[in-house]
Amino acid sequence: MSTHLNRHGRSTSDHRIIKYFRWLLWISLSLYFLSSYLITHSTKSTSLFKTTMKHNSVVSHALLDAATNTSSTQPSISSGLGGLKIYVYDLPSKFNIDWLSNERCSNHLFAAEVAIHRALVSSAVRTLDPWEADFFFVPVYVSCNFSTVNGFPAIGHARPLLASAVELVSSAMPFWNRSQGSDHVFVASHDYGACFHAMEDVAIADGIPEFLKKSIILQTFGVNYKHRCQDVENVLIPPYISPVKLQSMLGVAGATTNERDIWVFFRGKMEVNPKNISGRFYSKRVRTDIWRQFNDNPKFYLRRHRFDGYQSEIARSVFCLCPLGWAPWSPRLVESVALGCVPVIIADGIRLPFPTTVRWSEISLTVPESDVGNLDDILEHVAATNLSIIQRNLRDPSKTRALMFNDQLQRGDATWQVLNALSQKLNRSHSNKSQ
Numbered sequence: 001m002s003t004h005l006n007r008h009g010r011s012t013s014d015h016r017i018i019k020y021f022r023w024l025l026w027i028s029l030s031l032y033f034l035s036s037y038l039i040t041h042s043t044k045s046t047s048l049f050k051t052t053m054k055h056n057s058v059v060s061h062a063l064l065d066a067a068t069n070t071s072s073t074q075p076s077i078s079s080g081l082g083g084l085k086i087y088v089y090d091l092p093s094k095f096n097i098d099w100l101s102n103e104r105c106s107n108h109l110f111a112a113e114v115a116i117h118r119a120l121v122s123s124a125v126r127t128l129d130p131w132e133a134d135f136f137f138v139p140v141y142v143s144c145n146f147s148t149v150n151g152f153p154a155i156g157h158a159r160p161l162l163a164s165a166v167e168l169v170s171s172a173m174p175f176w177n178r179s180q181g182s183d184h185v186f187v188a189s190h191d192y193g194a195c196f197h198a199m200e201d202v203a204i205a206d207g208i209p210e211f212l213k214k215s216i217i218l219q220t221f222g223v224n225y226k227h228r229c230q231d232v233e234n235v236l237i238p239p240y241i242s243p244v245k246l247q248s249m250l251g252v253a254g255a256t257t258n259e260r261d262i263w264v265f266f267r268g269k270m271e272v273n274p275k276n277i278s279g280r281f282y283s284k285r286v287r288t289d290i291w292r293q294f295n296d297n298p299k300f301y302l303r304r305h306r307f308d309g310y311q312s313e314i315a316r317s318v319f320c321l322c323p324l325g326w327a328p329w330s331p332r333l334v335e336s337v338a339l340g341c342v343p344v345i346i347a348d349g350i351r352l353p354f355p356t357t358v359r360w361s362e363i364s365l366t367v368p369e370s371d372v373g374n375l376d377d378i379l380e381h382v383a384a385t386n387l388s389i390i391q392r393n394l395r396d397p398s399k400t401r402a403l404m405f406n407d408q409l410q411r412g413d414a415t416w417q418v419l420n421a422l423s424q425k426l427n428r429s430h431s432n433k434s435q
Contacts, residue, residue: 077123077124077125077409077410077411077416080420081125081419081420081423082423082426084125084134084135084419084422084423084426085125085126085127085132085133085134085135086120086123086125086126086127086133086134086135086136086137086185086419086422087126087127087128087129087130087133087135087136087137087175088117088120088121088126088136088137088139089136089137089138089139089165089169091138091139091140091165091168091169092168095139095140095141095161095164095165096114096117096139096140096141099141099144100114100141100144102144104144105141105143105144107240107242107245108240109239109240109241109331110143110144110189110190110220110239110240111143111189111240111242111405112187112189112218112220112237112238112239112240112405112414113139113140113141113142113143113144113187113189114141114144114240115240115405115406115407115414115415116137116187116218116405116415116418117137117139117141117187118407118408119405119406119407119408119409119415120137120409120415122407122408122409123408123409123415124409125409125419130173130175133175133183134183134422134426134429135183135184135185135216135422135428135429136169136175136176136183136184136185137184137185138165138166138169138184138185138186140161140162140165140186140187142155142157142158142161142162142188142190142196143155143158143188143189143190155190155196155197155198158196159196159209162186162196162209162211162212163209163211166181166211166212169184175430178430179214179428179430180214181211181212181214181215182214182215182216182233182428183216183428183429183430184215184216185215185216185217185218185422186212186215186216186217186218187217187218187219187237188217188218188219188220188221189218189219189220189237189239189240190220191203191220191221191325191326191327192221192229192327193217193219193220193221193222193229193230193234194208194209194212194217194219194221194229194230194232194234195207195208195228195229196209198326199278199280199326200326200327201280203228203229204227204228204229207228207229208228208229208231208232212232213232214233215232215233216232216233216234216235216422216425216428217232217233217234217235218234218235218237218418219234219235219236219237220236220237220238220239220327220329220353221236221327221328221329222234222236222328222329222350222351222352222353223328223349223350223351224349224350224351225349233425233428235418235421235422236351236352236353236354237353237414237418238333238334238353238354238403238405238414239329239330239331239333239334240331240405241331241334241335241338241403241404243404243405243406245311246311246335246338246339246404249309249311249312249315250315250339259316260316260317260318260341261316262301262313262316262317262318263299263300263301263317263318263319263379264294264299264300264301264317264318264319264320264321264344264375264376264379265301265302265313265314265316265317265319265320265321265341266290266300266301266302266303266320266321266323267302267303267304267305267306267307267310267313268287268303268304268325268332269282269283269287269304269325270287270288270290270291270302270304271287271288272288272291272292273288274287274288282325282326283323283324283325283326284324284369286323286324286346286369286372287323287325289372289373290302290321290323290372290375291304293372293373293375294375294376297376299376300376301313301317311335311339314332314335314336314339314341315339315340315341317341318341318342318383318387319341319342319344319365319379320332320335320336320341320342320343320344321344321346321375322336322343322344322345322346322347323346323347323372324346324347324350324369328347328348328349328350329347329350330347333345333352333364333403334403334404336364337358337363337364337394337399337400337403338400338403338404340391340394340395341394342363342364342365342382342387342390342391342394343363343364343365344364344365344367344375344379345360345364345365345366345367346366346367346368346369346372347369348368348369353403353414353417354402354403354414354417354421357398357399357402357412357417358399358402358403359393362390362393363390363393363394363396363399364390365378365379365382365390398412401413402414402417
C-alpha cells in the first residue's frame with residue numbers, strides 16, 4: 001500500500017492525526033475557558049447568597065452549602081414546574097443585602113422579598129445561563145425600611161431604587177431590552193404592592209411606575225375588583241411569617257392540642273377614634289367598631305397593645321379576627337391557618353393567595369365589613385353547624401405549607417407556589433417565544 005507525502009514530508013494519515021489533535025485541543029481550551037467563566041460567576045453569586053445568610057442567625061450551615069450544589073440537592077423540587085428556569089441578577093449589595101443590617105428586614109411581615117430571593121438562589125430552578133432562562137428575578141429589597149421609628153409607613157425610597165436597578169440591568173445585559181421587561185419578576189410585599197405607597201389614595205394617584213408596567217409583580221395586595229395598583233401582570237403572595245419562630249412557638253405552646261380556651265381573638269391596632277393623625281380613617285373604622293361593640297363581651301379576647309408572644313394566644317383561640325388595616329390583607333391570615341385558628345376575614349373584596357391550593361372557603365369565614373356588629377351571632381351559628389369541618393380542614397398540612405416562605409425551596413411551599421404560577425405564564429418568556 002502506497003503512502004502519500006505532503007509538501008512537509010509527512011504522510012497524509014499523520015497530517016490528519018495532527019489536525020484531529022489540534023481540533024481536540026481547541027475544543028478542550030474552549031470548554032476550559034467556558035467552565036472557568038461559569039465557575040467564577042457561580043462563586044460570585046454564591047458569595048452574595050452566603051453574605052445574605054450571615055444576617056440570619058437561624059439559618060443552618062447545610063442551607064449555605066446548598067447554594068453551591070443546587071443541581072444535586074433538589075432534583076424533585078422542579079418537577080411539575082414545566083422545566084422552568086429562573087435567572088437571578090447578581091445586583092450590587094446596595095439593592096438588597098445592605099438593607100439587612102436591620103435584622104427586622106428579614107423577619108417582619110414584608111420579608112417575602114428576602115425569603116424568595118434566598119430560596120431562588122439555592123433552588124434547582126435557578127440557571128446561571130441567562131440565555132436559557134424563562135424569567136429573570138430582580139432582587140431589590142424595598143420593604144426593609146418600610147416603617148420609621150414612630151411607626152408611620154415610609155417607602156419613598158422604593159421607586160428610585162427600583163429605577164436604578166432597572167437602569168443597571170438594562171445597560172449591562174440585553175435581556176430587559178429585548179422584552180421590555182415582560183419576563184422580569186419583582187417583589188412588592190407591602191400594602192399597595194406595585195404602586196409603592198402605604199396610603200391608598202396616594203398609591204392610586206401615583207399608580208404603577210411606568211418602567212414596571214410590563215413586568216411581573218409578586219405582591220401581597222389583591223382585590224377582586226378593578227384597582228389601579230393591581231393593573232399589572234401579578235402573582236398574589238401571602239405575607240411573611242417566620243417558619244422558624246412559628247415552629248419554636250408550636251413546640252412551646254403545644255398548639256397541636258385541642259385545648260382552645262379563647263373563643264374570639266384579636267390583638268392589634270384598634271383606635272378608639274378611627275381617624276388617624278394622618279387625617280385618614282384607619283381600617284375604614286372596622287377595627288374601631290369591633291372594639292366598641294365587643295370590648296366588654298367576655299367571649300371576645302381583644303387587646304390593643306403589642307405582645308411579642310401573641311402567636312401563643314392565636315394557638316389558644318377558636319376564631320381569629322382578620323380585619324383589614326390600611327390594606328385588605330393581614331399577616332393574621334397566615335398565622336391563623338398555621339396555628340389552627342379559624343380565620344374570620346373582614347375585608348370586602350379581598351383576593352386571597354394561591355386559591356387552587358388553599359381553598360379558603362373550606363378553612364375560613366368571610367364577614368362583610370357592614371356586619372361586624374353581628375359577629376357574636378355569626379360565630380355562634382358557625383359553631384352550631386360546621387365548625388368541626390372547618391377545623392378538620394385546617395389540620396391539612398398542605399394549607400400551611402403553601403403559605404410559608406422558607407429560605408430553601410420546599411415542594412408545595414409559598415415560593416414553590418409562586419414558581420408554579422410563573423410556569424403558567426411561559427407565554428411571556430422570550431426563551432419560549434424563540435423556540
